[in-house]
Amino acid sequence: MNTTHNTFDFDHPPSDPVAACQQWFEQAKKLPLANPNAMTLSTVGADGHPSSRIVLLRGFDDQGAVFYTNRESRKALALAAHPRASLLFHWDEHPIGRQINIEGAVTHTSDAQSDAYWLTRRRENQISAWASAQSQPIANRAAMQQAQDAIEAKFAGQNVPRPPHWGGYRVALERIELWQGNEFRSHDRVVYTRDGSGWNIQRLCP
Structure with missing residues (x-):
């Protein structure tokens, strides 16, 4: 695997992982990906089942990550039920092959922050957010479209709150x-664990 984009020194990792993650995010944006910011969110429900x-x-x-x-x-x-989560980013496209895994407690963002991001969304996406009872059963796509049409009519000529x-x-x-x-499964791994106001840093076997 070509790792010419790797500027991270796993033998001498930086003391702050946040800047390293931000650099990797920026490099991922240069890959031919529709959504370089896509991540797997893993949770555990009240019944103990992971998803x-x-x-x-x-x-x-x-x-944190929002x-x-x-x-x-x-x-x-x-x-x-269990306000903790794991996030996994995986970029396997040439010329880099990387993962970032983040674990931690989960909280709501403020209403002000949610409002600010909401205003950046396309109107069509705002309509969908109102129309979809996410994760609930629905009869068919026609029912989905009917719900969207009803919301569109409700907010016709005005901003969608x-x-x-x-x-x-x-x-x-x-x-x-x-x-x-890396080639031959000889991968590099380093883990940062919160230690008060700093980080405990360990290199891990692949």
């Missing part, structure tokens, strides 16, 4: 693992 789905990263800083969704969906109910059941989540950065693929 995973793809969501999109919409913010990342020292405070995504937005319907707060009545299956993932939202799981997070209400943010639904009270839609908003952001922030996954705290408690554990961050960076993985770099």
Whole structure:
């Protein structure tokens, strides 16, 4: 595997993983991907069953990784029962092969932050957020379209407000693992674990 884009020194990793993650995110944007910010969100429901789905990263800083969704969906109910999650980014396209895994406690973003992001969404996406009772059974696509048409008519000629059941989540950065693929399964891994205001850093076997 070609790793010429790898500027991360696994033998001498930086003390702050956030900047390293941000650099990897920027490099992923240069790949021929429709959604380089796609990540697998894994949760555990009240019944103890794990579940995973793809969501999109919409913010990342020292405070955590942010995504937005319907707060009545299956993932939202799981997070209400067990407010912890794992996020996995996987970029396997040439010339890089990388993963970032983030684990931590999950909290809601503020209403102000959710409102600000809502205003950046396309109107069609805003309509869908109102029309979809996410994760609930529905008869067919015609019923979906009927619900969307009803919402479109309701907000005709005006801005679409943010639904009270839609908003952001922030996954705290408690554990961050960076993985770099290499030939013959001789991969590089380093894990950062929160230690007070700093980080405990360990290199791991592949």
